[in-house]
Structures are given as C-alpha cells and as structure tokens.
Amino acid sequence: AQKITQTQPGMFVQEKEAVTLDCTYDTSDPSYGLFWYKQPSSGEMIFLIYQGSYDQQNATEGRYSLNFQKARKSANLVISASQLGDSAMYFCAMRGPKDYKLSFGAGTTVTVRA
C-alpha cells in the first residue's frame, strides 16, 4: 500500500518569502506520479504540479517547483515569492502505475503574513 507523509500540520511564512512543504512517500513500484494540490478556505481542490518518477528534471509551474529526490522518496513543494492568496491547505498525493486513485497525505496549512 502507498503511504504519503506530510509532517508539517501548519506553517507561517512572510509575504514575498519562499516556503518549502515537505512530502515523503513509500512505494515499491518503480513507476509512479506525484501531485500537489491547493485547497483554499472555499474548499475546491486546485491541481498545482505533477512529477513523474522517471522525469529527469524537477517540475516547475510558475512560482511552484517540486524538489524531487527519488532515492530519499521525497517530493517537497517550494512556493517562491509567497502571496497572501497562497494561504491555503496543501496536499501531496501519489498514484502508482496500476492505480485509478490518488493517495493523499494529511495536508499542510500555510498562512502567509503581510
């Protein structure tokens, strides 16, 4: 069974600074995909970024980048130049090669301070 661990329940970050959200995972499959989602207080889940296990480069999408360390089974999300609108809960998720579903971590709440 796949297991996703997010060890930071909550974090504070100053506006315009960068923040790193930790995510580790456990799988025996060599092929898998890693995802990060953002959930604002309104409740919708917004897909942010994807990293495949065979991708050679770390994924980036605008101010979001994924620090992928395969040997350590780590897929940390980095948000650069934080904005007030980044305040939300962030979930790390994974899918294996034969899975329909995504398996999610417990989430990290980020609060951006002005």
Added chain:
Amino acid sequence: DVKVTQSSRYLVKRTGEKVFLECVQDMDHENMFWYRQDPGLGLRLIYFSYDVKMKEKGDIPEGYSVSREKKERFSLILESASTNQTSMYLCASSVPGTYNSPLHFGNGTRLTVT
C-alpha cells in the same frame, strides 16, 4: 476547463436518513471518484467508478454505496446516515490511462449529520 459540479455545498441531515450526494462532470471522463476529507486524515477514497455501471470499493466504503447510470453522473448514497459520517465529501473525475493524469475536483459538500 473541466468542470465537476456537486449539487450541494452544505447539507444537514438527521441520523438514519438516506442521503444522496450528486456529482456531474462535463468532460466525458471515464473515471469518477468520491473522497471524504477529515482534519488530520487528508482525503480518503470511498468509491470510484471507471465506467458506467462499474464501481469499485475504495479504502473506506462501509456505510456508503454509489450509482453511475450515466457517464457524466456519479452519486454517493448514505443508506442510513450516522453522526460519524459528518464530513466534507469531494467528487473528482479523470481521464483513464497513464498515472500522470490529475484528478479534477468539485467544490465539495459539507455534510452534517445530527
């Protein structure tokens, strides 16, 4: 853009009632999912469907059933609602195939069972 619509944002039901949560997607996706979100536990899969009339149990199916009579619609049924089913329910859809396809979520239904 993919649109996943959940019929209710908030629902309040009484213990023992039969509850229907409806979800519709407009992108002709084969896969549809029902997740439950609870603080500290992340998202847990209740049921998913990979085709019309096809369904499979997720991680926590007890107390729930589902129906998928049409491709675009996936219903979650609480046969006899209990207070421990008070939660946020999220519907999602995705294309089939590779493990790099993200799930697209609705806005969620916050269900309270009294």
